[in-house]
Amino acid sequence: MFDSVIVNMLAKGFMETLYMTFVSSAVAYLLGLPLGIVLVVTDKDGIRPIPWLNWFLGVIINLLRSVPFLILLITVIPITRFITGTTLGSTATIVPLVIAAAPFIARLVESSLKEVDRGVIEAAQSMGASPLQIVFKVLLPEARPSLIVGSAIAVTTILSYSAMTGFVGGGGLGDIAIRYGYYRYQTGIMLVTVVLLVIIVQVLQELGMKLAKISDKRN
């Protein structure tokens, strides 16, 4: 059953999954990180409160986060086609993945930054730091370990979303699992894909925790 064709297919799926996950994560952070920072800064207890903006972003993020991923995946098909020219394959999958993950990442970043001690921010203010300086010299560096842990959570979540895109021809290990395991009852192949996914999640999670620990100077 596991001839070279199957093995090659699995290897290709594995690489596709990694590609989708990492590219989506990177792009989603490009959007989610600034969004999370803005959420914290404009909060009513933030360093530059802007209540209407904070409320507005909060609503949009909650809206996007409350749509189930599978439905979002289908809803954004026109956008996907507009950006990538297709709705099939790993690259096309990146669009819905980013749209789903960016608001989630914004919330993760927000909660990490909110862990930064209020007193340290106040100390920076007492030295005449501007809000921008506080973001880049206090909030982000002080929250670094927590941000790393958050990124491990984000990447593994995006990985599991990427597997779901198999249902609409998204490519990667999820696609293989659905085509072979679900439609053709080839349980063996499906199991292999699941094991591979588990291994990726384990490695990423462990790596994240380890990096967070090394970077944390509090202990």
Next chain:
Amino acid sequence: MSQAEPIIKIKDLSKSFDTPDGEIKVLDRINLDIYKGEIFGIIGVSGAGKSTLVRCINFLERPTSGTIIFDGRDLATLSQKELYRTRQSMGMIFQQFNLLMQRTALDNVCFPLEIAGTDKKTARNKAKELLELVGLPDKANAYPSQLSGGQRQRVAIARALATDPKVLLCDEATSALDPSTTREVLALLKDINKRLKVTIVVITHEMKVVEEICNRVAIIDNHLIAEIGTVEEIFARPKSQAARRLFYPEGKQLSLHGDRCCRIVFDGNSASEPVIADMVLRFRTTVNILFADTKNIDGKAFGQIVIQLPQEEGVADRMIEYLKAKGLAVEEVEGFV
């Protein structure tokens, strides 16, 4: 201490906070002048508004009304940028130190210089000098989590001094430290005041902090200034109820059984002679010592003693006369001893 212009002038400062339960007044028409080079104490029980007061001095809190004049400039008239620059000439230290936990001691001291835009090399040299000044030259590469409370506060002091501030604001800077570390940190502050001529404003709820380092003190009670004066003056002759509560030993309420008690203050004007023992020998009647806290500094007595006077009317009065004749501040106390 009366140089013509105060470095900090607080005029009719009031501050209220909006809360769901309505407006809460935290500071009520505060007037204070703090002069160049002095160590000025602001003391009060927690909730009196003293932390808000110190935050109004550097505009971390904007006053609801009134003005703060720092070094001749009304802070309310400054642009945001000018305010940031002005804050660089006001260092601040905190009860919880508020160091950046992900930076080494040296990088913490460099931090305000980075904000001020000083180049890296100059900043590091300055930071090294300051760590030396606060007695931690060997801890430059340690992270705050590897330092003790006292060491962390020293780093915080070095950090607050990095931009050569004219004023150092200390918000309960020793409240999280044990007594011996408190003394060390206070000695360091005193030394800095003397060597660098930095004006220091000390916010505290602890009498011993004020006694130890302050020249003048303001007592803040119920959002108002109850009393301002030199520490010796207020310690010997407190006029306000708030001052009595703070200066009387521990503010403890003892049951007095209707007897007369008096508080004797030794302010260094009398020699360290056994006054009470002499008095007992002279009047041939005993007094009950309820509290005593005196120390002998250079042969002079400092501190206070609270005694319960004998029942006989005449003797009690004559004892008070006797003590006053010895050059001691004596006052009868009720309730709080």
